[in-house]
Amino acid sequence: MLGLSNTRTGEEAIKKFIEEASKAKREVIILFVSDDRFPKALSTWLLYMGFLGVELTEEVKEVLRNELKEKAIEKIEEIKRSLAEMGIPYEVIMKEGNFFEKLREVSLSREVRKVIVPREKEVLFGRIEKLPEDFPADIEEI
Amino acid sequence: VELSLEKIKKVIILAGIVCFFFFLFHPGIEGVTRAGKVSLGIFFLAGSLWITNAIPLAITGLFVIGLIPLLGVLPPKETFSLFGNGSIFFILGAFILSAGLIKSGLARRVALLLIGKFSGSYKQLLIGVLVTSCLLAFFMPEHAVAAMLFPVTLDISHYLKIDERRKVGAWLFLLLAWGSVIGGVATPLGGARAPLAIGLLLEEYGMRVDFLKWSLMCVPIALSILLVAISRVLTLNPKGVEITHISEKARDELVRIGKLSSLEKKTSFVFFLAFICWVFLNRYIDMATVAILAAALLFFLRVLSWKDIENYVNWGVILMYGGAIVLGATLVKTGAAKWIAISFLRPFLRTPFSVFVTFSLISVLVTEFLSNVATVALLLPIAFGVANVLGIDPFFITLTVTVPSGLAFCLPIGTPPNAIAFSSGRYGIGFSMKNGVLMNISSWLIILFFGIFYWPHFGGR
Numbered sequence: 001m002l003g004l005s006n007t008r009t010g011e012e013a014i015k016k017f018i019e020e021a022s023k024a025k026r027e028v029i030i031l032f033v034s035d036d037r038f039p040k041a042l043s044t045w046l047l048y049m050g051f052l053g054v055e056l057t058e059e060v061k062e063v064l065r066n067e068l069k070e071k072a073i074e075k076i077e078e079i080k081r082s083l084a085e086m087g088i089p090y091e092v093i094m095k096e097g098n099f100f101e102k103l104r105e106v107s108l109s110r111e112v113r114k115v116i117v118p119r120e121k122e123v124l125f126g127r128i129e130k131l132p133e134d135f136p137a138d139i140e141e142i
Numbered sequence: 143v144e145l146s147l148e149k150i151k152k153v154i155i156l157a158g159i160v161c162f163f164f165f166l167f168h169p170g171i172e173g174v175t176r177a178g179k180v181s182l183g184i185f186f187l188a189g190s191l192w193i194t195n196a197i198p199l200a201i202t203g204l205f206v207i208g209l210i211p212l213l214g215v216l217p218p219k220e221t222f223s224l225f226g227n228g229s230i231f232f233i234l235g236a237f238i239l240s241a242g243l244i245k246s247g248l249a250r251r252v253a254l255l256l257i258g259k260f261s262g263s264y265k266q267l268l269i270g271v272l273v274t275s276c277l278l279a280f281f282m283p284e285h286a287v288a289a290m291l292f293p294v295t296l297d298i299s300h301y302l303k304i305d306e307r308r309k310v311g312a313w314l315f316l317l318l319a320w321g322s323v324i325g326g327v328a329t330p331l332g333g334a335r336a337p338l339a340i341g342l343l344l345e346e347y348g349m350r351v352d353f354l355k356w357s358l359m360c361v362p363i364a365l366s367i368l369l370v371a372i373s374r375v376l377t378l379n380p381k382g383v384e385i386t387h388i389s390e391k392a393r394d395e396l397v398r399i400g401k402l403s404s405l406e407k408k409t410s411f412v413f414f415l416a417f418i419c420w421v422f423l424n425r426y427i428d429m430a431t432v433a434i435l436a437a438a439l440l441f442f443l444r445v446l447s448w449k450d451i452e453n454y455v456n457w458g459v460i461l462m463y464g465g466a467i468v469l470g471a472t473l474v475k476t477g478a479a480k481w482i483a484i485s486f487l488r489p490f491l492r493t494p495f496s497v498f499v500t501f502s503l504i505s506v507l508v509t510e511f512l513s514n515v516a517t518v519a520l521l522l523p524i525a526f527g528v529a530n531v532l533g534i535d536p537f538f539i540t541l542t543v544t545v546p547s548g549l550a551f552c553l554p555i556g557t558p559p560n561a562i563a564f565s566s567g568r569y570g571i572g573f574s575m576k577n578g579v580l581m582n583i584s585s586w587l588i589i590l591f592f593g594i595f596y597w598p599h600f601g602g603r
Contacts, residue, residue: 042565047456048198049513051285051334051558053241055453063293064565071567 001029001107001137002079003117005099006068007038009075010118013142017116018082027089029110030079032072033102034095037129039064100132107137114138151194158190166213171481177215178476184209185473185482185520188465192516199516200458203465215472224471225464228430229341233334234460235433239413240282241454242440246405249278249290251396257298258392264310267388268375271295272317275559276368279325279332280361281413284548288322288559296566301391312569313378316577319563320371320551326559327548328364329357330429335518336360338463339544342522345471347536352424353432359541359600363585363592367549370584374577408443412436466519470526479527487528494534498542498593501525505546506586510556517547538597542589549585552578 002017021028043061046052052060076092083090095102107115115137120129131141165171165183174182184206191202207225211218243249253274260270271291278287295318299311326332330340330353340356343349402410416436419427440446473479483491490500501521509517522543529539550556552575554564564574 038565042561046285046558046561047458048195049558051283051456051459051513052289053237053454053456055450056244056286056289060289060292060562060565063296067296068567 001031001110001112001115003031003033003099003103003115004072004076005033005035006065006072007035007120008099008118009072010142013116013118014075014079016140016142018079018086020114020116021083021088021090022086025088027091028083029091029093029106029112030076031093031095031103031106032076033097033099034065034069034072035097035099036065037098038068100129103139104132104136107135112137115140117141151196154190154194155196158187161186161190174478174481175476177472178478178481180213181210181215181469181472181476182478182481184213184215185469185478185523188469189520192519193512198458199513200461200465203462206465206469210468210472215476221468224345224468227341227345227464227467228428229337229344229467230430230460230463232330232337232340232430232433233463234455235430235435235437236283236331236337237455237459238437238440238446238451239331239416239433240286241450242409242412242437242445243282244286244290244454245450246409246445247399247403248406248409249282249287250294251399251402251406253278253291253294254392254396254399257294258389258396261388261392265375265378267298268310268313268317268378269372271298271314272321272371272375273368275318275321276325276364279322280328280364281331281417283331284322284326284333285558285562287325288318288562291318291322292562292566297395298388298391299566299568301388311566312573313375315563315566315568316574317371317375319557319559319574320581321368322559323549323551323557324364324367324371327367327545328361329353333514333548334459334463335514335544335547338466338515338518339522339540341463341467342470342518342526343536343540345467346474346526349536350428351537351540353420353429354424355600357421359592359597360545362596363545363588366588366592367581367585370588371581374580405445408445409440412439412443412445415439462515466515470519470523473523474526474530477527479523480531481527483524483528484531487524491528491532494532497525497528497532497534497539499590501528501539501542502546502586502589502593505543506549506582509547509550510553510582512556514548514550514557518544521547538593541597542593546586546589549582551581551585 002014039061042064043057046057046060080090080092093106103115106112117139119141131139162183165179168179171179188202188206191197192199207221210216211221256274256277257270260273261267275287275291295314299314302310330336336356340351343351416432419432420429487500491497505517505521508521522540525539525543526536529536550560554561
C-alpha cells in the first residue's frame with residue numbers, strides 16, 4: 001500500500017512503490033488522507049503573528065486545503081496511469097483525518113503487508129509526524 | 143531541524159529571562175538610571191518573547207504594559223496614556239478599511255482587471271501578478287493583499303496546463319509575495335510597521351509625519367525595487383510556455399461578477415474620500431482621524447457590520463503595537479536605548495553615514511527572521527538612542543530602520559505574504575532564498591541610494 005497525504009507526495013516513494021508493485025504483481029492500494037495539520041498550522045501561525053483576522057485566515061486555510069488535495073489527486077492520477085500500463089490491479093481509497101491513524105485503520109482492515117509512505121517536507125509551520133513504532137504492517141518512509 | 147529550532151527558541155527565552163533578572167538586580171550601570179536599568183531588562187525579556195513567539199505577540203505587548211508600572215519605570219497613568227498614540231487608531235482604521243475592500247469584492251475586481259490587462263504572455267502574466275499585488279499593497283495591508291490574491295493566483299495557476307504550471311507556478315507565487323512586500327513599504331497603509339514608527343517618532347520627538355510626506359519618501363523606493371523585480375522576470379526564459387487564455391478567463395470572471403455593486407461603489411467612495419484627505423488635507427486633519435472616520439463611514443453606509451469586523455480584524459494586533467510603543471518610548475526616555483547602541487554597536491556608529499549603513503543593513507537581515515513589526519519595535523528605539531548622540535534627524539533614522547524592515551524576500555517566517563505564498567507548495571525555501579537574496583541586496587542598495595541622494599531634499603538628514 002502507498003500512503004499519501006496532502007503533505008506527503010514525494011516522488012522517490014512513489015517510484016519505489018511502483019517498482020515493488022511491478023515485482024509483486026498483485027493488487028495494491030493507494031490511500032490518500034486529506035490531513036488538516038498543515039493548513040491548520042499555517043492558519044494558526046498567521047493569527048499568532050497577529051496580522052490576520054479570523055475570517056481571512058479561515059479563507060486561506062480552506063483554499064490551501066483544497067489546493068493541497070488537488071495536487072495530491074493529480075499525483076494519484078499519474079500513479080494510476082503507470083499501474084494500468086503495467087497491468088497491476090489497484091484500488092484508491094480517500095480518507096480525511098490524521099494520516100497515521102487512517103493508515104493504521106486501512107492496514108488492519110485490508111490486512112496489508114507492506115506500506116510505503118513519502119517523507120513529510122513542510123517543517124516550518126508544523127511538527128513533522130514520526131513513524132509510529134507499533135504499526136501492524138512493515139512500514140517504510142522514503 | 144525542527145528539534146534544534148525548538149532548542150534555539152528555549153535558549154533565547156532563557157537568555158531573555160536571565161537578562162531580565164540581571165538588569166533588575168544589577169547594582170548600577172554607568173549612565174543609566176534605575177528606571178533605564180529595569181527597562182533594559184524588560185526589553186530583553188520582551189525581545190526574547192517577540193522573537194520566539196513563545197506567547198502571542200499581542201500578549202507580550204500587554205505583559206510589557208503591565209511590567210512597566212509594576213516595576214516603577216513609569217507611573218501607571220503615563221504608561222497607559224502612551225497606548226493612546228494616534229498610530230494605533232490609524233492601524234485600526236486601516237484594517238477596517240481593508241476589511242471593506244475585501245468584503246465588498248472591490249479588491250478582487252481591481253486584481254482581476256489588472257491581471258487581465260497583463261496576461262498576453264507568460265512574462266506579462268508574471269509581471270501582472272507582481273504589479274497588481276504591489277499596487278494593491280499601496281492601499282491596503284500587504285498581508286491582506288497576499289491573502290486576498292492567494293485564491294486568485296491559484297485560480298490562474300489552474301488555468302495553466304500542467305507543464306506550464308510546473309515551469310511558471312513557482313514564480314507566480316513568489317512574485318505574489320514579492321509584490322505585496324514591495325508595495326507594503328510605499329505608504330503607511332501597506333503595513334503596520336510604518337504607523338508604529340510614526341507613532342514612536344511622535345512619542346519621542348513630538349514630530350508629526352503625515353501620510354503624504356511618508357509616501358513621498360517611500361513610493362520612489364518601492365517603484366525602483368519593483369523595477370528590479372520586473373527586470374528579474376524579464377530574464378526568465380522557460381521554454382514551451384505560451385499563455386494566451388488567461389486574459390479571457392479574467393474577463394469571464396469579471397463578467398460573472400457583474401457590474402460594480404452598490405457595496406463596491408460605497409467602498410470606492412469612502413476610500414477615495416479618505417485618500418483625498420490623507421494626501422491634500424494632511425495639514426488640517428490627522429491621518430488617524432481620517433482612518434477612523436472613514437472606517438465609521440463604512441458602517442453608516444452599511445458596507446460592514448460588526449460581525450465583519452470581528453471576523454476580519456485581529457484585535458490582538460492593536461495590543462502588540464500598544465506594548466511596542468510603550469516599551470520604545472520607555473527605552474528612549476530612560477537612556478537605555480542609548481546604552482544598548484553604545485555597548486553593542488559602537489565600532490559601527492562613528493558617523494551619521496555609518497549609522498545609516500549599519501542600521502539599514504541590520505534591519506534587512508533581521509526582518510528575514512523576525513516579523514516586520516517586531517523588527518521596528520526592537521531596533522527603532524536603539525536607533526533613536528544613536529541619533530540623539532550623533533545629532534541625526536529622527537525622521538531620517540526612522541526611515542533607515544522602517545523601510546528595510548519591510549523588505550523580507552527570502553524566508554516564509556519573515557512576513558505573512560511570504561508564508562502565504564510559500565504555503566502554495568509550488569516552491570521550496572532554496573528557490574526563494576536563491577532569488578530573494580538578490581532582491582535583498584538590490585533593495586538595500588536602492589535604499590542607500592535614496593537615503594543619500596533623495597531623502598535629504600525632503601528634510602531627512
